[in-house]
Amino acid sequence: MSKKKENNFEESLNRLQEISEALEGGELGLEESIKLYEEGINLAKECYTTLKEAELKVTELKKQLEENLKK
Amino acid sequence: MTEPILSVSEITSRIKHTLEENFSDVGVIGEISNFKAHVSGHWYFTLKDSNAQISCTMWRGVNSYVFFTPEDGMKVIVSGKISVYPPRGSYQIDVRSMKPAGVGELQAAFEKLKQKLFEEGLFDEKYKIPIPKFPKKIGIVTAIDGAAFQDMKSIASRRFPLAELVIASCRVQGEGAAEDIVKSIRLLNQRADIDVIIVGRGGGSLEDLWAFNEEVVARAIFDSRIPIISAVGHEIDFTISDFVADLRAATPSAAMELATPNRDDLFAFISEFSYNFPEKMLKIITDYCDNINQAVTSYGFRFPADYVINKSQQLDNILYRFQSNFESIFAEKKNRFGLFESKIKSQNIDNVLKRGFVIVRQDDKFITRKKNLVAEKSFGIKFFDGEVKINEQEKRKQF
Numbered sequence: 001m002s003k004k005k006e007n008n009f010e011e012s013l014n015r016l017q018e019i020s021e022a023l024e025g026g027e028l029g030l031e032e033s034i035k036l037y038e039e040g041i042n043l044a045k046e047c048y049t050t051l052k053e054a055e056l057k058v059t060e061l062k063k064q065l066e067e068n069l070k071k
Numbered sequence: 072m073t074e075p076i077l078s079v080s081e082i083t084s085r086i087k088h089t090l091e092e093n094f095s096d097v098g099v100i101g102e103i104s105n106f107k108a109h110v111s112g113h114w115y116f117t118l119k120d121s122n123a124q125i126s127c128t129m130w131r132g133v134n135s136y137v138f139f140t141p142e143d144g145m146k147v148i149v150s151g152k153i154s155v156y157p158p159r160g161s162y163q164i165d166v167r168s169m170k171p172a173g174v175g176e177l178q179a180a181f182e183k184l185k186q187k188l189f190e191e192g193l194f195d196e197k198y199k200i201p202i203p204k205f206p207k208k209i210g211i212v213t214a215i216d217g218a219a220f221q222d223m224k225s226i227a228s229r230r231f232p233l234a235e236l237v238i239a240s241c242r243v244q245g246e247g248a249a250e251d252i253v254k255s256i257r258l259l260n261q262r263a264d265i266d267v268i269i270v271g272r273g274g275g276s277l278e279d280l281w282a283f284n285e286e287v288v289a290r291a292i293f294d295s296r297i298p299i300i301s302a303v304g305h306e307i308d309f310t311i312s313d314f315v316a317d318l319r320a321a322t323p324s325a326a327m328e329l330a331t332p333n334r335d336d337l338f339a340f341i342s343e344f345s346y347n348f349p350e351k352m353l354k355i356i357t358d359y360c361d362n363i364n365q366a367v368t369s370y371g372f373r374f375p376a377d378y379v380i381n382k383s384q385q386l387d388n389i390l391y392r393f394q395s396n397f398e399s400i401f402a403e404k405k406n407r408f409g410l411f412e413s414k415i416k417s418q419n420i421d422n423v424l425k426r427g428f429v430i431v432r433q434d435d436k437f438i439t440r441k442k443n444l445v446a447e448k449s450f451g452i453k454f455f456d457g458e459v460k461i462n463e464q465e466k467r468k469q470f
Contacts, residue, residue, distance in 0.1 A: 006444055009233060010205040013337070021236035023351045030359050037352045044345045051337055057235040060215060061258060 009050050010045045019043070081158065087155035090162060099125070099164060100172055103145050105421040109128055116141065118149065118164070121373055135151035135246045135273055137169050138281045145180060146172035170278075181284050186201035188286075193293045199317045200298035202330060205246035206266035208235045209330055210259035210297065212252060215240035217240075219302075221324035226324050231331035237265060243272035247281035253291040260295055266328035268295065270312060270328045271302030423456035432458075 019040040022028060028036065077085070082370065101118030108114050112131025117124050127149065127463045129137075141147065151166040171177050185215065188194065212221050215238055225238055239255035252270065259265050272280070282288060283303045292299050292315045301316030302323040313319040320326035366372055424430070431438040433450035444450065449462045 013205070013340075016344055020348075023355070025349070026355070026358070030122050030355065031353045033243060033352065037348065040348055041345065044348070048338070048341050048345075051233060051334060051341075053134075054232040056224065056232040058224065059237045061237060061239045061255075063142070 010046060012047050015041060016043050016047065072255070079160075080201045083155065083157045083160060087157065090155055096150070097164070098148060098150045099144065101125070103141050104143050105148055106143050107143050114141070114166075118147075126161060127166050128154075128163055129166040129169065133167060134169075137179065138245055138248070138278050139171065139180065140249075140285060141169065142180060142183075146176050148172050150203050174277060176282075177281065179353045181311070184284065184286055184289070185314065187317065188289055188311065193289065194314045200296075202298050202300065202318055204264045205332060206231075206234050206330055208237050208265050209327075209408060210262075210268035211236055211238045211264040212241060212255040212259065212268060212270040213238070213272050214243050217243065217273060219271060222273075222322075222324045223269065225328040226327040227331055230328065230333050232334070234331060237262070238345075244279045245274065245283060249285035249288050252282055253289050256288075256291045256295055256299070260297055265297050267330050268299045269302055269320075269323065269330060270299055270316065271320070271323045271326060272304070273323060274304045274308065280304050280308055280310055283312040285311070288312055289315045300326045300329055379408065421455065424453065426453075429454055 019036045022036060023040075037048060075184050080173035089347040092217055099118060101120055101124075104119055105172075106116040112134070114127075114129040114134050116289070119125070129149075129151075147169050148168045148171075149164060149169045151158075151168070153162055153437050154165040155162045171180075192198070207427065211223060213223075220238065224236060227234055238260065239258050239357050241255040243252070244448045256268065256270065270283075270288075274284075280303055284302070289311045292301070292312055298317040300318045300320050301308045301310070301312040302320040302325065303312055304322075306321040318329060319331050420430070431444065431450055432449060432453060433444060436443075438444050438450065449460065452459045452461065
């Protein structure tokens, strides 16, 4: 589950960039703009929360390594 | 007096005793040749100079403390004891420890390996794998109790805590460090979820860092399908690992910075976006409003309104004309109708009178029945050619 969330973070961030550029391009219709606006605000909120609440996780590959080191 | 006759074993035993007693602790400098690492783990080689040579052995377990892999031609200082091997009647140095004769020796080994790997193409740019921008899992090959790991951990948690650090701990110097590093790199490569690997350690002497100059480590880095950032020692330390790796970082901390995006930058991007976004949206809406205004006030848009005004004026005109025409026509018709009416009326009566009938009239009323005539009052008889008044008195006189 957490893996999926992380996946989404990168995608969300890229999407945010895309939306930002699309809106600046100013070639979109009003309805399209409003749709993107809503999507963008939600993405920004999501990314912010994900990033803010993230905690570093450290995993040690000890057991596997020890098994591996046995000759 | 003749010397006692000794058996081969006896003389060998005496030699062995003499040599081993007198040379129980020697230090010897010489150049390695015929170096052989046996599968058993023992090392066999010869030390020589221009005039002499001596066999050497270094047992497994002892030789694992040597931080470098000896090579033919390398000048080393060994320490140990002389031992005699009776079955072959040979003597050798039982080496306890070995070190390079000088930094120059290591430097030379370094340059030699570097040249060799360079010629093989292990440093080629075309083999470098790009480092991902947003790593989900970062593999780390270093000592888990080292300062380098602590540094990397704190930088990762500060910069990009979304990442997970997967540490494959290993020895980074001395005994078996190179092999240990290789195993850790391979172990991480067996996992499908590692995006980037940092291989490194903190600063130290050339000897401390030597594992990262070993050929096995270089090849393991080259063979890694996961991109590797090499981070050994300080800014000034260059190792073979640095050349083979996909990216070289000056220090482990720097490596973690290269491996992770900066959270503050991301926050800045997001908040800038959140701030600018509503403004952008408002601008889009205002632009549309302007467009609408422009369209509405344009000549083309005004035309229909003007058209309506024109037409209604025209309509008013027509109505006015229609109404006045109608009234005059109506008046005329009415006139003509009146004429006809009186004409028709008079004609009807005249025709009847012409034929000899008369109309009796009393008090301006036509009397059409006998019972309606009041005999005592005067009345008139209208003929075609005139009316005769009959008075009561005159009537009496006549009748």
